[in-house]
Amino acid sequence: MKSAEELQQKLYFLLERLQEMARKLPLQYQQRMPYELLSGLANCLLNETIFKIVEGLTEIQQVTEKQLLQQRLKLLHRHRAEKKSLAKKSPESVTEIEEEQVATHPVELKQADMNLILQLDQLVADQQGTLEKAGVPGFYSTSNPQEIQVQMYLLDFILKLGKESDNNSS
Template sequence: MKSAEELQQKLYYLLEQLQEMARKLPLQYQQRMPYELLSGLANCLLNETIFKIVEGLTEIQQVTEKQLLQQRLKLLHKHRAEKETLAKKPTNSNSDAEREQVLANHSDELKQADMNLILQLDQLVADQQSTLEKAGVPGFYSTNNPQEVKVQMYLLEFILKLGKESELNSS
């Protein structure tokens, strides 16, 4: 168990590091990170569990992104195979119409797949926001506002940096 003095020192250190990272951001985002937010985040990070939660969310995101990329590549591969099959067919007016129809279907199918992919990523972001809000991490709540999401991304980046640093110091 850490003494009150050690905790106070760690809190000051975390706050100083957060302020330093925030100063390096574009001005529009610096303004969205007031002292109260950074101070609350530093206090929250005294609980090492927050680092583990963010690490877990990062791993889930990476696995999900890989799976979604694989799905998209699989669809593109299928489309390429269909185009190659069509290219081998002798050309006539029917095959030209068929080619155009297949290409239009590919375009629609890819657009639909990409929209589904984006919806899954949006859901992942909402799940992350909800998890961090429930964990009591300041600055996290459900939002679709691009600027607020960007602020949350910066906060996550700060937490990950401080978490890696914390791991190095404790090993």
């Protein structure tokens, strides 16, 4: 168990680092990170569990993004194969169904991309909910792009501080 003095020193260190990182942001985002938010975040980060939660959410996001990319690449590969197959045939032997299939590729790709975006939006909402339940200041459910950008900066801060913490303890 850390002494009160050690916790106080760690709190000051975390707050100082958060303020340094916030000062490097574009002005419009600096203004969205008042002292109270950074102070609350520093206090919250005294609990090492928050670093583990953010690491876990990051891993889940990376796996999900890879899976979604693979889905998209698979669809593009199928489209390419269908076009190639059609190109090899003589114009007389191409059926109407095959022509329609290739003609719908842009629509199919757009629908797939919209589905990917919805899945990513759901992932963001899940992350926001998890961090809000964990009591991390600045996190709540929102679809406002500016607020999401602020949350992304806060996540970046947490990840950087988590790495610094790992480096200092090893």
